[in-house]
Amino acid sequence: MAKQTTGGAGIQQAGLDFLSVLKKNNNREWFNAHKDDYLQELKQMETFADALLADLSVHDVIETASGKQSLFRIYRDTRFSADKSPYRTYWSGGFKRATQQRRGGYYFSIEPGASFIGGGFWGPVADDLRKIRDDIAFDPAPLQKILNSKSFKSTFGTLEGEQLKKAPRGYDPAHEAVDLLRYKQFLLMRRFTDEEVLSPQFRKEAGKTFAAMRPFFDYMSEILSTDSNGL
Template sequence: MPTKKEPNATLTTATLAFMSDLVDNNNREWFQANRSRYDAAKAELVRVVDQVLLRMSAFEPLANTASKDCIFRINRDIRFAKDKKPYKSNLAFAIGPGGRHSGRIDYYVHIQPGNQSFLGAGMWQPTPANLAKFRQEVDYNAQELKDIIEADAFKAYFPEAAGEVMKTTPKGYPADHPEIELLRRKELFFMHRFTDKEVVKANFVDELVRGSQIMKPYCDFLNYLFYDEKEEPVEL
């Protein structure tokens, strides 16, 4: 007999309220006094990530990846920062093989009150070697990438392209190159934003999974280009 589908895990307005209050009281004394509120928010987030992992395992290799591997710590690293606030103003997790430290292009979810939440993925702060690979691929065969990011479903769900763009022309490419706009990209990261009302809806997990499926071809493109593509052997 078919098993009954587990109800969607949800984030609540209490979690968003805690994060909003934290922005106004970003100090250890307040945080410790409100630790139970944070623990409740973290527990909600864990349940959401558990369900996202389970459902995304149908199309991503996520075996042995647990929610604790995906969720970012709320504590900020302030050792070298001018801003000494000890806590982040958001909750976040990244879905990839092994979690947030997969070393590959993964799916990033950012939860922040004030309608600042989003699902995103793509090329962000690439190494010089990976940026060179990206530009070489655009120069050689831009159509494969364009077929992905210019597809109607992709553009409808991810209308916003973020990331640094060169004002000049990258070295080695002519200014009149037909794909000069892509070549000028130093980063190419796409986002789908969520309102606070959308974040606390019962279908939020469904939306994260659906958005990740739409994003998957772009992640696969970058992961193959950066990590999986084998260089042709040089004949001597």
């Protein structure tokens, strides 16, 4: 099995090793036989998530109370899935911004070969999606300025998320920002190699990535927390 985890608030090789072996043995018998390994690596992830929360709290107000509460369960709900594998093969968690005036959420996922730091709006409700599209249709320049900024491009590259194939109903198909109007999700993603994840600098880079989301979150928060009169 994986080598012994060492201390600290970073990601350890043992945490990735556990996931790699779990992926090859995704069944309850193996998991139960290695429950102590799981609990040990889970504790390390709680320490990492606590550190992320402390870093986030320097520049934002977070509703999530602890790193432990931020973590998503490793147990999968397979009731409505064709994949009956009982366990996720990645560590993940999310932090919710506090109050209705601060919109958007922070997310992290640690998986061998597929780790990323993310954030944004995974499933905007219909009213929120309409507000976002209406603001883009009225004046796309503020959002375009954020997405085209040097900081955004160097950190995230481009806005991601599911899109419609054509302009949503009620919006001009020839609008100058129809590419933005077609978004159904608004996601910011920065991917990391295993080498980067295991680096002592990873926590710092994760914090910088979260901080780089703020102009986008501030823009969205203003749209989603005010009415058509700006109140």
